[in-house]
Amino acid sequence: MNNTLLIVEDEPKLAKLLSNYLRQAGYEPEWLENGLDVLPRVRERMPALILLDLMLPGRDGVDICKDIRSFSTVPIIMVTARIEEIDRLLGLELGADDYICKPFSPREVVARVKAVLRRSADHMPSTMPPLVQLDEGRLLATIRGHQLELTVVEFKLLEFLSVNPGRIYGRDQLMDHIYPDQRIVSDRTIDSHIKNLRKKISGASPDTEIIHSVYGVGYKYDPQDKIIPSVNRG
Numbered sequence: 572m573n574n575t576l577l578i579v580e581d582e583p584k585l586a587k588l589l590s591n592y593l594r595q596a597g598y599e600p601e602w603l604e605n606g607l608d609v610l611p612r613v614r615e616r617m618p619a620l621i622l623l624d625l626m627l628p629g630r631d632g633v634d635i636c637k638d639i640r641s642f643s644t645v646p647i648i649m650v651t652a653r654i655e656e657i658d659r660l661l662g663l664e665l666g667a668d669d670y671i672c673k674p675f676s677p678r679e680v681v682a683r684v685k686a687v688l689r690r691s692a693d694h695m696p697s698t699m700p701p702l703v704q705l706d707e708g709r710l711l712a713t714i715r716g717h718q719l720e721l722t723v724v725e726f727k728l729l730e731f732l733s734v735n736p737g738r739i740y741g742r743d744q745l746m747d748h749i750y751p752d753q754r755i756v757s758d759r760t761i762d763s764h765i766k767n768l769r770k771k772i773s774g775a776s777p778d779t780e781i782i783h784s785v786y787g788v789g790y791k792y793d794p795q796d797k798i799i800p801s802v803n804r805g
């Protein structure tokens with residue numbers, strides 16, 4: 572998941588303070604102090620949100636915001652030194668998502684960042700990453716943005732089950748798929764691979780349960796079923 576927050580701020584102490592608070596809140600802050608560095612950085616890899624100071628060396632926040640809006644809807648929070656400036660900025664219709672005035676409490680900034688990110692996620696459901704992505708070449712599964720390293724068998728099981736969400740497969744079917752050479756393996760082999768796979772998934776994403784055992788029958792992949800709603804512990 573993209574957790575990168577770009578802090579554009581020419582006061583190092585302030586930038587460091589903000590970085591610490593944002594990191595504690597689970598984000599990955601990156602800091603730039605020169606306005607000229609912002610566009611190249613944003614074009615290279617889009618952050619999840621930008622905290623953009625108004626007065627900057629190189630290029631000011633107003634111009635940077637306009638430039639970014641010409642190609643992206645990335646959430647932008649403008650940071651100004653004077654409360655009177657906010658009215659002027661609103662009048663410019665820059666398309667910033669929020670405005671914060673200095674001096675601010677870092678806690679408040681964290682709260683605003685969360686609120687803006689929540690709002691933009693509500694408006695852009697298409698930017699949500701798919702629940703499960705599989706990379707066969709590297710035996711990697713990405714689940715809700717968390718990357719898992721799988722064994723060959725675990726990968727094959729997840730891939731096979733996920734092709735038909737909701738469909739229940741018996742252990743025999745799964746064994747035929749995993750061991751097409753008719754190798755004799757016990758039912759318990761499948762159970763233990765599934766158990767390990769589920770352990771990896773819940774270890775990476777505790778609120779996600781996607782492989783379900785169906786008593787007496789086998790297993791199914793079902794992302795709709797019994798997903799425990801994620802709890803905001805922030």
Ligand code: CA
Nearest residue numbers: 581624626627
């Ligand atoms: Ca400044």
